[in-house]
Amino acid sequence: MEHVYLTAVDAPVAHVRIEALVREHQTKLARYVRRMVGDADVALDIAQDVFFAAYRTLQNEPDRPLTPGWLYKTATNNAISYLRRKKIVRFTPLDRDWEVRGLRIDERSAASLDLQSAMHRLPYEQAAAIMLTSYAGYSSHEAASILGTTADAVRQRVCRAMRTLRLVMTERTSRP
């Protein structure tokens, strides 16, 4: 009888929890994925997949604590899988509109464009490291646990990513 009762309340519990997760993290997660893949529509699809996965997990284990780190980890893996699947050619485009087509017009500040240009040049690991730390606000230790590596490796990847960003900014300022 107890088992029947628990089964009956599993679905509402998962429903309530996924609704709270979506309400709290959907914007940050979708923007994070958009920076990773450079496309707003793809970012929306990936964010939905992340929340679907969270809902399935909550259905099977209603008491499992789903942290934001779990969501970012799933989103990072999905974004990297998408980039590998699409085999996006990474090169330096002459037309910057190609790089920022996922950004709205009112979002196209100099810093935003520089960051997006650098993201297109970075390897997946460095892009994930800089997005988790400098963009999402995680420490190097938290990002290391999400990415499955060490804190020093995350710091090193952030340093190399920033070096690329510096090169992009130098190119923009030196461009006539």
Add this chain to the structure above:
Amino acid sequence: MKQRRHDRIEVLAGAIILGEATDEERIEYRQHIADCPACLIAYGGEHELRRLHDVVTDAKETEVWEPDVRDAVLAHAQSRKKRVWRYGLGFFTACLLVALIGRFVVGSGLAQIGPTLADPIVVNWESNKIVFERRSVRDAKSPAPAPRMVVVHNIVQLPRATVPNGPPAKANVPVRTQKPQRHETEVALEQSTASDVGTSSSGMKAADSGAAVQPAIPVWRRGAVTRAHYASETTSFGATRSEAITIAPSYTIRDAEPEGGETAINPQPAQIAILEGAEGTSAFEVMVDENGAPTKCVITKASGWPVLDDAVCKAAMKIHYRAKMINGKPVPGVYRDAFTFRAAAQQQQQQ
């Protein structure tokens, strides 16, 4: 060593960018870039590192995109059960359709999957190529009859030892139908004065000498039938005195035979024998112990087709036998039989 040093500087720079560096790490970084112009050009000073971090922070703050995936996620969560039912029903309908179409196609004869016995694929080897032919017999007006085999249960004539003065053995008498034979034993005794003696109660034949005298020694009698042979011989004293005593015990011998009669042994040759048109006669012997169980099967005349001989022995070893009886006592015995296999089509042609 130098590479390790640069890796360490990258880690320190990353810590400074993220604001996690200690004072010692900052001092170490400063000392390194003071001595290493390449690192200074590549990464810059501490202020440059923090400025890069601020660029990322500024880019984040300029974002105004407000995506909304709440409705899609909640709708997906609510429609999951309906989707399972819909997919299950669709899968069941697809299986039903496939089954119905398959039954229609196969039942109407539109499709023949693979080669069959009536329509085989024949591979021929020519000088420089392999030719695949499909010899169809479906076009023939009369369908080819399936190959059959006729199994004839032979009657085996067993060689027997000749019985002196006994009735002649009838020809073509099967072993199993033979009546029990009486076993005869002759014992000859000598006496000083003797004459040929013969007594018989019914149908007794005279001995070789032919002289009939009354015996001086009584004849042993066992059973209802007694047979005495008379013999005469000359003694060392010159007197002709002979006497013969014939002991004919009435114990009976019954050979081993299968339980259930002649049809108990039913050899079933393998399909390959029928397809290959195997023919021949296979004679065999089965050793039967006192319990009636077969212990060994020996092919005494092979048919030329091991598959037929195997089938015969397999059938013979499969059944139970009545043990050979001697005077009411079971003893180990031998059962002999034979089967002839002929193709049915040839038999019909011969007829």
